[in-house]
Amino acid sequence: MSVKVSASGIIVKPEPTKIGRLEITRADIMNTAFRFLWSHPFREMTVNKLMDQTSVSRSSFYNYFSDTHELIESLLEILESDILQGANPWLTDDGDPVALLHQSLTAEVHVCYRCGPFLKAITDAAGTDARLEAGWYGMLGRFDDAVRERVIADQALGLIESFDPRSVATALNQVDASMYVRAFGQRPRSRPGPVLDAISRLWISSLYGERWVANRMSTLYREQGASR
Amino acid sequence: MSVKVSASGIIVKPEPTKIGRLEITRADIMNTAFRFLWSHPFREMTVNKLMDQTSVSRSSFYNYFSDTHELIESLLEILESDILQGANPWLTDDGDPVALLHQSLTAEVHVCYRCGPFLKAITDAAGTDARLEAGWYGMLGRFDDAVRERVIADQALGLIESFDPRSVATALNQVDASMYVRAFGQRPRSRPGPVLDAISRLWISSLYGERWVANRMSTLYREQGASR
């Protein structure tokens, strides 16, 4: 894109490009969609309603995305890198695995709390479009693989007992994803503390054993009088 | 309808039915929908395609259901009782709780394996309609409550350590639901064995501790050589 070739085959220019109008409009649409999905479910997002909030017409939408699902897919890509970043400690670092796992889960909960309604929009949208569904499942699958790798490594070290790492990795990731959508997908969102505690309990007890769990609870349940 | 005349003017069929035309047509539509959803995702189910497979016209659909979501809601009610039935042992019976839990999970996996694509249809449809979504979350909520009750009871007996039972119950039910949809929702469906193993591990280790898990695995992982 930075170098264009004319019909005669001559290299035309290294493109001075002030700032692409194209990029601006595209970003405008994506931002508008993100804002819209913060306060409305995906099912209410029509191309019309969306483009009313931008400076360009409805038809222009189709210069950038073939439909609303492709738009969501673009937003999803951004999200994936955000989440993966926070999950890094346990997946890659050396040290106390239980501490690292808890650290990764904490980061993940934070990111997903912040974009809960958008996360829900993605899963809703995935159900209405085959391509997006494949993209969403693809992302989940990459998470599964990463977790599986780490489990295998810790099994080799004797830190985790021997069991089929694939299905357990999938199940653990599914807990996270479905809890985030359910707890943070609708406003008012649930508070992240209890969600983190529950998720941590499941991950730690099923991988490293329940003796590690108690240390990692953000709030001691008894202290707050067993309230909701 | 009791007498049909073909294009050539020949009387095609006499109708022997006496009663319940309404119930019959309603059941016809519901059966057709169920069959359709076995081989197509919900997003492809239009009123047109559906009613083409029945003996009545598209318009008639609206005599029975206000839209496709309400139809799904009716089918969901049937499903809920099916699942609850299998879950009964752990929820209500006396005896070894770990054994009963495993028994309940086994039954649940079986039911959900059998109607996997339909389960996926429900969750897809829930994302596209507020009322159905409320119904689906309502059902999940009732499961959460039942599990929570049982956890509280076992906590009182000292069988389960003291922690917030609500969020853990929700998380555990979410594992089940999301795994069933993911593993059994698309054909070819995953085999139920590994799914049951993974789910059992999460439930048992997070509630009763990992020392109980090994006994309950349907297949000993080492024996099958850590394949895939």
Added chain:
DNA sequence: GACTTTTACTGACATAGTGTCAGAATTTAC
């Protein structure tokens, strides 16, 4: 069996949202 009444069904219509395309408007190239 001929009648009215009730019940179940249907075709035709209005509406909403989608995606396309030819051409207008705007920016960039020279």
Added chain:
DNA sequence: GTAAATTCTGACACTATGTCAGTAAAAGTC
């Protein structure tokens, strides 16, 4: 300043929805 490109838009065709007035079938009545 004009040509070429890029970007945008109104108008159109199409699909699916849900409604409704009217038709057909069944049940009730004598």
